[in-house]
Amino acid sequence: MADKEKYTILYGRLSQEDDREGESNSIQNQRLILTAYAEDKAFENLKFLYDDGYSGTNFNRPAWNEIMALIENGQVETLIVKDMSRLGRDYLQTGQLMEIVFPNYKVRFIAINDAVDTLYGDNDFAPFRNLFNDFYAKDCSKKIRAVKKAQAERGERVATKPPYGYVKSTDNPKLIVQDFESAEVVRYIFKLCSEGRGPKQISRKLKEDQIHTPANYYYKQNGVALTNLDTTRPYNWSDTTIANILEDITYIGHTVNMKHTTVSYKNKRQIVRPESEWLVFKNTHEPLITQELWDIVQSIRKHKKRPPKKMDTPNMFSGLVFCEDCEGTLVLHRAHTMESTKNNFMCSTYKKRGKEECTSHYIRESQLTAIILDDLKRVTHFARQQEKLFAEHINQRNSFETRKELTKLQRELDSMKRRDLELTMLFKRLYEDNVLGRIPDEHFRMLSTEYTDEQKILRTNIPKAEEKMEKLKNSLTNVELFIEKAKRYTDITELTAELLHLFITKIIVGEKAERYSRTAEQCVWIYYRDIGILDDVTKENDISEPDYEFIAENNGELRLVI
Template identity: 20%
Template sequence: MKPTAIYSRKSKFTGKGESTANQIDLCREYIALHSGKEAARTALIFEDEGFSGGNLNRPAFQQMLSAARNHEISSIVVYRLDRISRNISDFSTLIEELSRLNVAFISIREQFDTGSPMGRAMMYIASVFSQLERETIAERIRDNMHELAKTGRWLGGNTPTGYCSESVQTITVDGKSRKSCKLKLLPEEGELVRKIYSLYAQTDSLSKTEAELRRQNIKTKTGRDFTRFAVRNILQNPVYLLADQEAYQYFTENEAELCSSPADFDSTHGILAYNRTDQEKGRATVYLPVNEWIVTVGQHEGLIPGREWVKVQESLEQNRSKSYRKPRSNQALLTGLLFCSCGSRMYPKVSKRLNKEGQLVYSYVCKCKEHSQGSQCAQKNVSGNRLDAAVLEEIKGLTEDKAAFVEQLEKSKSFYSGDRTGYDERLAGLRKKCADVETKLTALVDSLAELDSTAAKNQVAKRIDELSGQQETLQTRITELEGLTAQNELSAEEFDILVQMLSSFRTTIDLLSVEEKRAAIRTVVQKVVWDGDAAHVVLFGAEGDVGYTTIPDLSQSSEDSK
């Protein structure tokens, strides 16, 4: 008898109310009542905490769906319908697929069971109301944005470089006197913002601006090196834009929703724009077009004249359209495994030249060297074609002792077969820390409005910046771990095939595709470190036994290394 799956979800971690644990307990009770205690005991649990019901891009949900597709479960039980999805299209597609797979879907709260025609019909009707609720919430949020925009308030969160948050007394649109926050200019950081705009105007390049900031050892407000992404975020942010006539014309021509009159554009204050981004857990932030922004003149002081800011936006757009695109036919095998001895990753840079074998010539370049244009790392580039070939030859040598080689592969089996309890625990811990930091940030931002002492405000603002840096670091690590586990997971059968394939590596390597070669290398090699003269290959899962190989004469000519 196939087990039943229990799915629970909650958008935010609160530890109370309809928590995922409470949902699971209620589902177990339902299963015990209708199918027996043994069925409740053996039910498979899938839970997502901190994920929206707006779509199906949730890790535990996708695992449950895979189990259904592999015919490993007989039914899915949820506490409430909207725990699955609030989107009609997603929901109807899911129910149709589960029906094809003969997997029943049961919602306790609504008492729906897709095992019957009436249950399926009622499920679709309920999903319509779920989507209506979601769209009503979205509309209410947008209406709230309009009301907030009329006040020119700073709503909290990470303050942009150049400003801190301070509390002010204001009259809100409902006529009540309340404390709220506005941005206060920090002169020293404001000069840094002006410097970044000036450097970009001179170079017309994000990379060159980044390199010059690194050369001058100028750090972000969290004490880190600038990246071109951080530079671009500052250049794109309308908070620095002076509310002058050029700004008014720009937003009018781009059909943004303006909540300020032409007279409010006084060439003194800055701009606040709401609804600039579409943020969803698990994917990169999407920047919305200007015609979807809700724009108002803020209470803070602006920094960059409209003509200059608009010119920068036009330049960014032009450069984006002609920027480098990663080749679809990338032949590099060590991407993600290769590190420079300075600690930075190395990535392939493809030329337009061909070697004697008719392959595109590519080099591996240190990311730190490239971003700083040699001011922070001057390591030589390494020939990608030759290094990849040398690593493959090294693996061929390992396969000569087949018994030892297969034993080495078995050490990595748990990682590649999906049994990664350690990784799952680390991910759960990181997500919990990230949620805790978010809670602290929210509390600190809210407390600013209640503080009267300037010294206390500065202390709180400093702590907010520290926590923002911690949150950014945690989110980066979460993304890395999620990507690592997702892209390396193999079924037991796939792993056994890979072992067989690698056991005859010497004779089959030339027959493999690029993707198969990458998978083969990642099963054996943990990382490769380039020191400018030699490549050091570290075997995966060798439990302290590090294998090195010196591969000389792979550095590029001095001309290519620039």
């Protein structure tokens, strides 16, 4: 290619920090300076390219990438910038460009205000200027981080983009309000999860419904392309996006600051801080979902670890059914080739390790569904019809059980704290004895390792015990909430995932009194949300038993007998 066909590139760059300094660094001002210089020096075939809003420590800029493509194709003769900081503020990359890349491609580099022109040889002060430019970027980063931290500690939102489902308030850009279209999608995602669907199943459903992904929706609304935007597949939701939405407490009205940070002022890769460093501010904006729905979804997500099977109907019992003996989960077995009436639950421990570890605890899904539906009708009917008696029974029973459990936990916690203090004192004495020569170094190393390991375990278990105690105190039965829910659902004719997770937290299945028998007794304990187990409620309060029972047929099905 002839030299006359090569470009003289005039390059401008402006970051947000540079923009605050005023007009001198504006893109328009840089263009005027560069054009005047190029025309005065009789440069030809001028091409002006610029990056507006990009940091000097980031070399992944649109215009700069275009320039590098032209340089690598041999289409650039001269590159002119206002000063070296416009090229970049990373002294390593800037130095590599000036000393290796530009000479290799025979590109003349000129920085007007810094009196740098590679046509006349190396400038001895150029490396120092690059270093000072790097220091400036580092100093700006520290100041900005300090400002953002102060804002975060005051409870202000520091994120530049509102979460999916929200938009910035027109009255106050620091506040967020719900975006009605995307907020409905968020509610839809939580509803699907409450029905027992996992992230993969939800993403498939959203794709079928042709709902835009957050990145595509943001681009459609604002015309701004996010880094993960793929306009060729606008409905291609990822499992990770769904999981992040389901775990984001923003949707119950809370603000979380200081959750993410970057590796350094040069490396902008985002990392998640330890949860202990997060700043949580509650009730800062309008929630998109209720606390009740949030709790149900978190309960489902906590137990739903197995990859979902590609079945039309999700397992609504997921994470709820447990074995009485080994306390493991009961796994639902079903297949496209098997009749739905034969779907059954079996102990996961038994399936993995055999009868030496546990027994099958076999129960058909249809049987369990019938039992749960029947008991749910009975308990909710009792809660609606005899509110006072129902509340008295629950409060009387749980006050005793809670005190007993809290006392036991408190004793365990006190014991762990005492042992932790003892180990600290023992370690101090051990260290003193070693320094004074009373015990050899080998014994000191062995004992100190044992004490350190024991203390590490204690300091891991103490917060867990404290958290368990706090949860137990907060889990004191809320009879009024249960009664209110019972009043909302007065005509329960079918057991759904929503009802199941709304009213029930755990189901324990016992083994049959006689294994392999279709008529043997099998116990099922149902733990209701907010009130616990109610298997003895009718006897203690002289409430008549329901006028029906379940009889096992020869085919293994349950028949309702009135």
